[in-house]
Amino acid sequence: MGAVAFFAGLLLFVMGLGKWQETKSDVWLFGSLGFLLALVVVSLIPTGGKGGKGGKKG
Secondary structure: OOHHHHHHHHHHHHHHHHHHHHHOOHHHHHHHHHHHHHHHHHHHOOOOOOOOOOOOOO
16 A cells, blocks of 8 residues: 555545544444554555565565
8 A cells, every 4th residue: 555545544534533523423433443444454464566575586
């Protein structure tokens, strides 16, 4: 996952928390927290792209 996608996901998380503060609906709170958890899990999965530890040698 690229850095731009990660920060876009964080922006969506913060916007979801703002919507939760407006509506006081638990759906927005749990949806935002679930989205943040999914964002962190996806960002930790290695992609096996060029360079780094996952790249091909030789």
